[in-house]
Amino acid sequence: xxxxxxxxxxxxxxxxxxxxxxxxxxxxxxxxxxxxxxxxxxxxxxxxxxxxxxxxxxxxxxxxxxxxxxxxxxxxxxxxxxxxxxxxxxxxxxxxxxxxxxxxxxxxxxxxxxxxxxxxxxxxxxxxxxxxxxxxxxxxxxxxxxxxxxxxxxxxxxxxxxxxxxxxxxxxxxxxxxxxxxxxxxxxxxxxxxxxxxxxxxxxxxxxxxxxxxxxxxxxxxxxxxxxxxxxxxxxxxxxxxxxxxxxxxxxxxxxxxxxxxxxxxxxxxxxxxxxxxxxxxxxxxxxxxxxxxxxxxxxxxxxxxxxxxxxxxxxxxxxxxxxxxxxxxxxxxxxxxxxxxxxxxxxxxxxxxxxxxxxxxxxxxxxxxxxxxxxxxxxxxxxxxxxxxxxxxx
Amino acid sequence: xxxxxxxxxxxxxxxxxxxxxxxxxxxxxxxxxxxxxxxxxxxxxxxxxxxxxxxxxxxxxxxxxxxxxxxxxxxxxxxxxxxxxxxxxxxxxxxxxxxxxxxxxxxxxxxxxxxxxxxxxxxxxxxxxxxxxxxxxxxxxxxxxxxxxxxxxxxxxxxxxxxxxxxxxxxxxxxxxxxxxxxxxxxxxxxxxxxxxxxxxxxxxxxxxxxxxxxxxxxxxxxxxxxxxxxxxxxxxxxxxxxxxxxxxxxxxxxxxxxxxxxxxx
Ligand SMILES: Cc1cc2nc3c(=O)[nH]c(=O)nc-3n(C[C@H](O)[C@H](O)[C@H](O)COP(=O)(O)OP(=O)(O)OC[C@H]3O[C@@H](n4cnc5c(N)ncnc54)[C@H](O)[C@@H]3O)c2cc1C
Numbered sequence: 001x002x003x004x005x006x007x008x009x010x011x012x013x014x015x016x017x018x019x020x021x022x023x024x025x026x027x028x029x030x031x032x033x034x035x036x037x038x039x040x041x042x043x044x045x046x047x048x049x050x051x052x053x054x055x056x057x058x059x060x061x062x063x064x065x066x067x068x069x070x071x072x073x074x075x076x077x078x079x080x081x082x083x084x085x086x087x088x089x090x091x092x093x094x095x096x097x098x099x100x101x102x103x104x105x106x107x108x109x110x111x112x113x114x115x116x117x118x119x120x121x122x123x124x125x126x127x128x129x130x131x132x133x134x135x136x137x138x139x140x141x142x143x144x145x146x147x148x149x150x151x152x153x154x155x156x157x158x159x160x161x162x163x164x165x166x167x168x169x170x171x172x173x174x175x176x177x178x179x180x181x182x183x184x185x186x187x188x189x190x191x192x193x194x195x196x197x198x199x200x201x202x203x204x205x206x207x208x209x210x211x212x213x214x215x216x217x218x219x220x221x222x223x224x225x226x227x228x229x230x231x232x233x234x235x236x237x238x239x240x241x242x243x244x245x246x247x248x249x250x251x252x253x254x255x256x257x258x259x260x261x262x263x264x265x266x267x268x269x270x271x272x273x274x275x276x277x278x279x280x281x282x283x284x285x286x287x288x289x290x291x292x293x294x295x296x297x298x299x300x301x302x303x304x305x306x307x308x309x310x311x312x313x314x315x316x317x318x319x320x321x322x323x324x325x326x327x328x329x330x331x332x333x334x335x336x337x338x339x340x341x342x343x344x345x346x347x348x349x350x351x352x353x354x355x356x357x358x359x360x361x362x363x364x365x366x367x368x369x370x371x372x373x374x375x376x377x378x379x380x381x382x383x384x385x386x387x388x389x390x391x392x393x394x395x
Numbered sequence: 396x397x398x399x400x401x402x403x404x405x406x407x408x409x410x411x412x413x414x415x416x417x418x419x420x421x422x423x424x425x426x427x428x429x430x431x432x433x434x435x436x437x438x439x440x441x442x443x444x445x446x447x448x449x450x451x452x453x454x455x456x457x458x459x460x461x462x463x464x465x466x467x468x469x470x471x472x473x474x475x476x477x478x479x480x481x482x483x484x485x486x487x488x489x490x491x492x493x494x495x496x497x498x499x500x501x502x503x504x505x506x507x508x509x510x511x512x513x514x515x516x517x518x519x520x521x522x523x524x525x526x527x528x529x530x531x532x533x534x535x536x537x538x539x540x541x542x543x544x545x546x547x548x549x550x551x552x553x554x555x556x557x558x559x560x561x562x563x564x565x566x567x568x569x570x571x572x573x574x575x576x577x578x579x580x581x582x583x584x585x586x587x588x589x590x591x592x593x594x595x596x597x598x599x600x601x602x603x604x605x606x607x608x609x610x611x612x613x614x615x616x617x618x619x620x621x622x623x624x625x626x627x628x629x630x631x632x633x634x635x636x637x638x639x640x641x642x643x644x645x646x647x648x649x650x651x652x653x654x655x656x657x658x659x660x661x
């Protein structure tokens with residue numbers, strides 16, 4: 001097992017190594033760094049040290065030659081003949097990344113009805129669409145989709161592959177990554193190209209949103225990442241044309257190990273919070289029929305949707321498609337108003353990117369206030385009726 | 396009939412505090428728990444065992460203190476536990492983790508089903524389950540919220556309910572298979588005190604395996620085998636105005652509506 005150690009004669013106790021360590025494995029005690037047990041030998045501290053005090057017997061891993069791997073790919077997810085918003089969001093981002101790499105963007109379209117979806121992919125930014133049309137791809141299944149996509153990856157060698165962190169994407173991406181031998185970073189909130197190394201910098205929240213981590217994928221291709229819906233912005237559609245490449249699903253009728261017997265949607269209209277311009281979020285402070293009635297009214301007067309914290313879903317005040325947060329949906333509305341919401345990290349992980357944030361809370365120390373643009377410290381049962389009445393007069 | 400449940404010991408992320416000055420994580424004093432989804436996976440396994448007989452084994456990879464999580468699982472009713480612990484495993488990404496786990500499972504002689512939680516609250520990637528299924532060439536069903544039938548055996552199969560956005564899917568899956576479960580599936584039981592004490596005292600039901608026990612070299616595991624590396628961590632940025640409006644309810648409501656109008660939000 002290689003290790004990292006400190007040459008104390010050279011160390012001036014500046015503490016840069018401790019700051020740099022992503023694993024908190026360097027501890028400063030009385031101005032002197034110590035390397036702790038959890039050190040993984042990632043050697044980032046070696047780069048940070050200006051005096052060469054950090055030493056290792058680690059042999060640097062060589063980065064293989066990846067010059068044959070080119071272009072940015074996006075897995076195009078669709079449902080009932082319509083592209084999912086996430087696919088368009090990813091294409092917008094892919095375009096930006098491809099420009100920095102002087103490369104092109106390709107979308108991967110699998111299914112059995114394809115054609116009407118091809119043009120919208122060009123419009124959203126794809127230079128090329130790889131299309132695999134086959135009745136066996138009508139519904140997503142892990143085995144058939146992984147197999148088809150792995151073949152495309154091996155044949156065309158993309159440098160970057162982006163997939164939505166949806167139910168399908170989260171089922172597919174890890175399996176595909178493992179099959180093609182690629183590293184994968186889940187739920188990225190920022191993607192960019194490192195100007196020096198030309199590799200993809202993948203930033204995501206870790207520890208329940210308490211820290212952000214930037215991750216790279218130096219030793220394998222494609223560099224794969226998933227991104228949650230609602231995190232990236234679509235580009236303005238342009239009337240672009242591109243190249244359509246038809247591919248086949250190879251192999252005979254492999255009997256599928258997993259068979260879909262039936263699918264159904266829940267009663268009532270499920271809403272897509274990622275499309276809402278205004279969201280009023282209810283927290284436990286509003287847990288009563290009176291509270292919800294008030295917030296529903298507030299949402300209506302702003303033309304918005306009512307959503308809530310996990311506590312409100314668990315206590316069955318709201319259906320689970322209205323949960324915002326780490327285990328719910330990520331939203332980025334123009335306006336988010338949290339009423340009686342404490343603003344736990346898991347909740348903030350799903351709404352922190354909103355354009356404007358308002359908090360209404362009795363407790364001046366509620367964490368939501370620290371991420372809000374404007375806060376009202378007070379009882380929502382007094383404040384919200386006033387808001388509704390002023391709004392009814394002004395709009 | 397044998398079920399292997401994967402459990403991970405995680406810091407309780409709701410209890411994590413940040414150093415107000417440096418923005419670094421303060422990990423000290425943060426309690427460790429069995430990852431919430433994994434607890435549901437274990438409960439699901441125990442219920443299958445109650446209905447069909449057989450054994451439930453838990454497998455965990457982590458530092459020595461993860462023995463607490465394995466003991467707790469035995470306290471809940473698991474029959475045996477395996478803890479994979481080695482300093483060489485440190486820094487494993489999901490690629491390296493799924494590989495290491497697969498080697499342990501191969502050593503565990505046979506299973507009808509592998510159950511794991513959909514995601515861990517610390518890493519939060521939801522990747523290890525599917526990656527393990529790929530290495531072991533098993534069919535997978537992710538986000539399972541109900542197991543309606545389970546017929547282990549030679550041409551075994553199971554019917555499960557899967558949560559998908561906006562609804563559900565009912566699926567038939569051949570066994571052996573790997574399922575990842577979500578919290579909706581059940582309410583986990585509490586550990587049985589006597590069993591827990593016995594597990595903590597005797598520890599005979601828990602095997603400890605290190606890198607060499609799995610027939611692996613240190614350069615085949617941990618950060619050395621990982622394809623992704625963390626290069627920096629930083630506190631999430633907040634760049635908000637953070638203005639607190641003051642006055643009686645009517646006045647603060649009025650001030651807020653003014654702000655909304657000034658910023659063309661209404
Ligand atoms: C693994 C994991 C995942 C999670 N995922 C999510 C997630 O995706 N989304 C999510 O939201 N949570 C999630 N949580 C739960 C999260 O940690 C919090 O428990 C939850 O968000 C709290 O909800 P709350 O703000 O409604 O309730 P509380 O924290 O109880 O806050 C209620 C707030 O209302 C205020 N209040 C009370 N009465 C009034 C009044 N009359 N007027 C004004 N204010 C009032 C109080 O001051 C308090 O701040 C997760 C937790 C875990 C462990």
